[in-house]
Amino acid sequence: MELWRKARDVVRKKIFFFILLGWVLLIIGDRVDELRVYQGAQIAMYSIALASIVLLTGYSGQVSLGNGAMMAVGGYSAALTLNNLQTPIWFAFLMAILVSALFGSLLGAAAARLSGPYLAGTTLALAVGLPAIANQFTFLGGEPGLLFDIGFPPESFGEEFTQYKWFFWIASFIALISLFITSNILQSRFGRTWRAIRGNSLAAELAGVHSSRMKVLAFTISSALAGLAGAVLAMTISLVAPGAFTLALSFALVTGAVLAGISSLPGVVLGGLILVVIPEIADAVANRFGDADKLNNYLPGLIVSVLLILSVIYTPNGPGENLRKHLRKKATH
Amino acid sequence: MRFVAAVLATGSLFATALPAHAETGVSSSEIKLGITLPLTGAASPGYNKIGDAMNAYFKYVNDNGGVYGRKITLIQKNDEYSPQLSIAKTNELILKDKVFALVGPLGTANFTAVHKSVGLARRGVPSLFLNTGFSGFANKKAYPTSFAILPSYAMEAKIAAQFLKDNMAGKKLGLVYQNDEFGIDALGAFKAAGVKFDVTIPYTSGTQSAATAQTWVSQLAAGGAQVVVFFGVTSATAPLLAVAAGAKYAPQWILGSVGSDPLTLRALGVPVAVLNGALTLSGNPSPNDTNDEYVKFFQEINTKYNKAAFDDYVLQGMNLGLMTVQALRAAGQNLTRKGLIRAMENKGSTFASVGYSPLGYSKTSNVGHTGYYMAVMDATGDRKPYGGSVVVYTTDSGSGPVVKSTFKRPALPAKGLPTNS
């Protein structure tokens, strides 16, 4: 009974926290100009996508390079549903979640026997191959892709309320809810079981854990999250096309997850911020140093790569981990 | 108290010195323009020179008083031919750099995505002289603030179809095209004109390479195509021609205008012997034709301000610059986005351009140039008019006929500096 009350308190605190966060975002959204609002929507989108990586790799220990492909599945499902069935928008997002969860479970089942580099290789091939399918079937829109137009904010919001702000509201709302749910899942016995499998799957099996079933479950939920992120991405660019889901996207996701702490869910917002902000900083630096074409095109990549390498060597588990270690050292002195 | 008054007074002084309106991207001294194009990446060869060429012409104009005293600043953004990047970069141009208008954005799929996603029409951002020939952009209702300049691919295909009927009847025909709205535009027009291809090969943009070109060539050769029409980007033309040469497969090539610049093709490794005899449609004089006053003038600007090898793309870019300056002037000193659009609609068709065909701008039409002539490449890779003299055909993107044009191009303004208003 005591435990139940404690758990309920924790959840209540969490709900309060998320609602507070939501209010803060609302206020920020009003004060900031359109470009920042648009970037805010992108950060929200990345947060959801990064959460999928945290769950899959950080918790259940499966290295996948294919989350970009799952985002594609989600994005296309949402667009196809909206365009062909004329459903309300929330239903399109729901379809994105369901279809990518289905794909994820299939992928997980196939991949359950694979480990390490074999898993990485398979997901790499998927990340490269899946978006290219769009070019083969005309109903998928080919290279130019499909429109994903969720319309404009309600008239009552006034003239100043731009469409990008509307995207920011919707994206943040979806991000808050999905992060809340994911947080609960990760702190439940599912999360603990995944960590056990990641640590030592043989021992976990001995302890009675159905290792492959849990792995498939991880893939399923992770893909659902990725698919939702893909639908949100499609919303922000009003378009879903193969070019939005390149291998580079999958790489960027894993990068962002590492930079922010691969097993830390709160870190995903930081990770999203990094993914959106760093290219901009790099661009500004490149512009300061001159407008030679070469500089502009390759300096941002250089800065991002160097940062990535440094952080993976020195803070592989995210800056939070280093801080913790440091504090622990201090405590024992 | 006196300090505050002083500050207020100085402030109001500055305030009255500013222009009465504050149109985005326009100040008393500057007009900011933006362009997205592939500066790097698989599709970039050739096209990546267009922005610098435009800029060279703008620099010349700026050195000679600018547009009513305002200097033009062109901001180039690299989108690597990817529609997603085009969207991101255009967002930057409009929301961060706050440009006045877009000029010459390149790519069919790119502009389609950008127009929808960024909401150019809704924001009222003018997009002048799109670097794409997709006929869908001529739809004024869907694209109220955009203006084409190139004849559409549909027009080009119709003119090519007429040529095929007149000169190549009975031969086996092959078609290689980029599998998106770019190539499908042409395919549709060919079908409507009743041309039957014995071999059709679509290729996905980005997959062009020697390996894929080998499969194209073996299919074309297996199908016995004697005439091959190609509608794709330059970096796909190159492996196709090179591989065909290696396989000793030598059909009559008919290259679409967008992907046929000889200089770029040779830089990409196509032996000049292969180009000899290849046919291509063109709307401009050859970039080597110094007897043409436009070409001569642009070459001078290139030498002084640009220092790139002068080819089709540099010519095209500078011409875009020339058109842009005329458009800005026609919009008047009180420069607004709406004013620019109106100026294009009312006066655009009279602008001086290097292209041989008439410009179709009006209140109801976004169409730029409307015609092509058939050219043939010679043993030095230069382009000469087919049959010895330039015979321009004009048509529309719909079902209108293909007719010989009698249009006479306006002369180049003195010293290449427009004085129109």
Added chain:
Amino acid sequence: MQKVIETLLIGLTTGSIYALMSLAIVLVWRSTRVINFAQAGQAMFATYIGFEISSRSGVFWLGLLFAVVGGALLGAGVDYFFMRVLFKHANTGPAAVVAPVIATLGLLGLIRSVVGLTWGGEFRTIEAPASTDGYTIGSTTIPFSPLNALVIITVSLILIALAILFQRTNLGLALRASAYAPEIAKLAGIRTARTRTIGWAIAGGVGGVAGMLVSSNNFLSPYSLDLLLVFGFIAAVVGGLESMVGAVVGALVLGIGLTFILNYVGTSLVFIGGFTVLILVLLIKPDGIMAKGKGRRA
């Protein structure tokens, strides 16, 4: 029938280049237990060096030599300066699984940016060392040229050389021992760290050859070897990461399979074809084609 033979020949050529890349990947895997995504980046850098030399001297083979040397030096350098630091720092926590992957990805981006800053993004061409005109048999010309034949011969020679190295020399023995059982190898007096660096150097050199061969009939740009990376990696996984023969077999299977899809179906299904081949192989044999059961675990 002719089309089948043509497709087979083109596939063989493509596959043999993939074989070089997958060999390099397997070499590094076996010696370091790391999938080196930067392999293609190293190959690209080596190829640019080769491009500089061959365009100045006009001799392809000289360029190739420099590409091999450059690739080897870079490979050794990456192992010595980069991987050792990585393993010292990033060996705990959940990120240990993923750190080498990310690090090599970062390295790939780093090399690509440096190449782009130095040479720019324009397409370069390397003069092919042999003619690209297809052989003529009777009245038909097949899409198999002296260049293609040269590629296959070169790759075969390298494979033979590597096989001899690994099976017949002390260095080869040391390389295999250091990969399979590093602790025991150390006890036997083998300097495992130095041996590992040598393994990386060989892989880098082989990658350089792959890059030069691929670019001799194509364009060279900071992105031109991306496909080689993906397919080389898939080929290595298909063949089973534990065996060099497997790497080659996997690459040939992949090359031929993909070319058939390219020729008979269309360009857009090529990539998903790669995925299908991979997943089918792994479903039947999760450790790759040539794996001998569950002997060694990843």
